[in-house]
Amino acid sequence: MKILRAAIPMLLAAATFTSCGSATEKTVSTDGSTSMEKVIGYLSEAYMADNSDVKVTYNPTGSGSGIQAVQEGRCDIGLSSRSLKDEEKADLNETVVAIDGIAVIVNPANSVTDVTLDEIAQIYKGEITNWNELGGSDAPIVCIGREAASGTRDGFESVTGTEDSCKYAQELTSTGDVVQTVSSNPNAIGYASLASVSDSVTAVSVEGVAPTNDTILNGNYKVQRNFVLVTPKNKELSDEAQKFYDFCMSGSADEYIIKAGAVPVEK
Amino acid sequence: MSMTFTVCGFIAVGFVLLITIFLVVSGTPAIAEIGFIDFIFGTKWASTAKEASYGILPFIMSSIYGTLGAIVIGVPLGILCAVFLAKVAGKKSSSLVSNAVNLMSGIPSVVYGLVGMIVIVPTVREVFDLPDGANLFSAMIVLAIMILPSVISVSETAIRAVPREYEEASLALGATKTETIFKVILPAAKSGILASVVLGIGRAIGEAMAVMMVSGNVANMPKLFGSVRFLTTAVASEMSYSSGLQRQALFSVALVLFVFILAINLVLNLVIKREKK
Numbered sequence: 043m044k045i046l047r048a049a050i051p052m053l054l055a056a057a058t059f060t061s062c063g064s065a066t067e068k069t070v071s072t073d074g075s076t077s078m079e080k081v082i083g084y085l086s087e088a089y090m091a092d093n094s095d096v097k098v099t100y101n102p103t104g105s106g107s108g109i110q111a112v113q114e115g116r117c118d119i120g121l122s123s124r125s126l127k128d129e130e131k132a133d134l135n136e137t138v139v140a141i142d143g144i145a146v147i148v149n150p151a152n153s154v155t156d157v158t159l160d161e162i163a164q165i166y167k168g169e170i171t172n173w174n175e176l177g178g179s180d181a182p183i184v185c186i187g188r189e190a191a192s193g194t195r196d197g198f199e200s201v202t203g204t205e206d207s208c209k210y211a212q213e214l215t216s217t218g219d220v221v222q223t224v225s226s227n228p229n230a231i232g233y234a235s236l237a238s239v240s241d242s243v244t245a246v247s248v249e250g251v252a253p254t255n256d257t258i259l260n261g262n263y264k265v266q267r268n269f270v271l272v273t274p275k276n277k278e279l280s281d282e283a284q285k286f287y288d289f290c291m292s293g294s295a296d297e298y299i300i301k302a303g304a305v306p307v308e309k
Numbered sequence: 310m311s312m313t314f315t316v317c318g319f320i321a322v323g324f325v326l327l328i329t330i331f332l333v334v335s336g337t338p339a340i341a342e343i344g345f346i347d348f349i350f351g352t353k354w355a356s357t358a359k360e361a362s363y364g365i366l367p368f369i370m371s372s373i374y375g376t377l378g379a380i381v382i383g384v385p386l387g388i389l390c391a392v393f394l395a396k397v398a399g400k401k402s403s404s405l406v407s408n409a410v411n412l413m414s415g416i417p418s419v420v421y422g423l424v425g426m427i428v429i430v431p432t433v434r435e436v437f438d439l440p441d442g443a444n445l446f447s448a449m450i451v452l453a454i455m456i457l458p459s460v461i462s463v464s465e466t467a468i469r470a471v472p473r474e475y476e477e478a479s480l481a482l483g484a485t486k487t488e489t490i491f492k493v494i495l496p497a498a499k500s501g502i503l504a505s506v507v508l509g510i511g512r513a514i515g516e517a518m519a520v521m522m523v524s525g526n527v528a529n530m531p532k533l534f535g536s537v538r539f540l541t542t543a544v545a546s547e548m549s550y551s552s553g554l555q556r557q558a559l560f561s562v563a564l565v566l567f568v569f570i571l572a573i574n575l576v577l578n579l580v581i582k583r584e585k586k
Contacts, residue, residue: 104552182440189526189546190357206358211441211536212525215546219426219522226431229440 068282073101074108074121077193078269081140082121084298089289096282109134112272118283120272123193124200133275139290140269140304143236143258144198145245147221151228154178156247159264163202165231168209173229184211186223186232197267198233233265237303258305269304329567336564339363339557348561354528354538356547356555363558365565367528371445371537372569375520376513378449379456384506386453387460391505392490394461395468407465414458422522425451430523437534443525445537451519456509463508467501468494500583507577514569517541540566 072082079102086098103111105122109130112120126136146162148154154176157165164170166185174180187210188195194217199205211230214220217238224232225242232243236253239245245253248264257263271290273279279287289295296306340348343363351364390410394403426443429450434442471494479489495502517539525536526546538546544559544566 184441190355206355210527212443213527213536213538213546215521215526222426223443226427227434227441 067097068095069097069099070119070280070283070286071099071101071117072108072119072121073103073111073117074272075105075123075193075269076102077123077142077197078121080302081269081299081304084302085290085295086286088295088298089286093285096286098286109272112274115274115277118279119287122270122272123197123267125268125270126272135273135275136270137273137291138268138307139271139295140299140302140306141258142197142267142269142304143253143255143263144194144201144233144265144267145236145239145253146248146265147224147232147234147239147243147245149224149228149230150242150244152178152244154246155244156250158249159202162248162265163204166199166202166204166208166210181229184227184230185209186212186214186220186230188217188220188233189213189215194233194235198265201265201267235303236305237300255305259307332560332564332567335557335560337561339554339561340564342554343558343561348558349565352530354543356558361555363554365540365543365562367530368538368540368543368562369565371524371531372514372540372566374531375445375448375452375524375537375539376510378445379452379513380506380509382449383453383456383509384460387457387505387509388464388495388502390457390461391464391468391502392495394465396486396490396494410458410461413454414462418455418516418519419522421451421455422519425519425523439534441525441536443523443536444534445524445531446533448520448524448537448539451523452513452516455516455519456512459508459512460505463505464498464502467498467505470501471497500580504577504580507573507580511570511573511577514573515541515566517545521545540569 070086072086079100082100086100090096090098100121101108101111101117105124108117108120109122109126111117112134113130120134122136123142126134146157152173154173157176161170161176165183166187168185170176171183172180173183185208187198187208190213192215199208212223214223217234220232220234221238221240221243224230225240236245236258247253251257251262251264253263253265258266271287273287278284299306343351348363348365349369350366351362352366353362353364354367355362390406394407394410398406425447429447430442432442433439433444433447433450437446475493475497476489479493480486484492520539521542524539524542526538526542527536528538528543529535531537540562543562547555548559
């Protein structure tokens, strides 16, 4: 699948290349986080609409591979849904392009509306198993999560420190499924990107802070992670890549970032 | 022209061969790396954990239990419905029911899953007073409904094929209609009904989408009211973002599933052959 997804833009690029017969087709290649697929998709589409001679490609390989690809010069801009490690910062720059807020959601019938990060971790590790331990009704807690490869799950588990130790009742394959399941089960708790949370579920506040664009932006809401553009330190971006990078960082990119369900950072 | 027919015929064989070779080639390396015993009989699946573990016994057992459950619920229902269609119903009600059954076999599995998710899962949760309704039992119910069309239509054909003389002789000897159905017609149609059961097993074990939506998808050893993951859903839910050994292991899971389907088809062929004798 991955190979296929990578191959299609390449083939398309090749096809346009030959059909136009022009050698001036310019490409900007991005590589990395699968969670950023929507954000980068909206941004590159918008950019290509205004700059029809430029092709922005995206290779969904995962944050680690994307960072490596920049280091090895195999792509122009790397995409990472985690901050760079110190040793990576030695030869790479990171710029936060958007923030992804992960809402912790419960059924509207649930009386629990505030939890701490620690309580979330205990719930998902199976140490807290009844809502009455959190001041709710006497009912077992049903933990809903995402499948192992999900970027949201990765983000949620790394923020709450529950990597590989979650005891899920259900592992669903889409955000919509999670919202639907939580809305139909009064005992359920789940997590989903803030943008996909609808009225049918309640997003609880974490450590007393409700998830909104503002609290995500100022960092008060804890269950969040950065979407980062990774660029090399020792080498200048190509003109086209620099232009695309500038576009992503400009105020006009905000509406597309919001459309993609993430929160734009202050520019 | 006959050449064209021959070529088309062999294209089908070609596809089967291609799929078989592909599965064997891509499925065996992971089994070799993980170890056959660890892979098939390992009870822990944690493909993305730091210390990854690739045991697929939970998937195998869930698939087997789920299929058995679907058979236990669906087959009696299907056979009795077939009896109704072949022996009891008048022309009008028979055509109504058989149209409904035909329609059922055409409903896409994602629709069964959706209805299961919205209706069956919450109902199971409330009726059995469980914390969560997405479990093996819900999957069994959905699968039982899904196998009905194949069970009904094959059984009906088998029942209709029983010579009328058997029935008349039984009735003439003073047996009631019910006695005739259960003691004469059904035993005479035995091997056809058996074939319908095997067909149902094949359908149930190969179903992915509907099961994924109602079974919870956690790689636990199967419990009736616990969240489970089937062989099919294991492949479907992880394949899109998998890499390395995890990806290869998913191919191996598909290979195991393929072996199951192959075995079921062999049994089906045996059953049909015996019937012809």
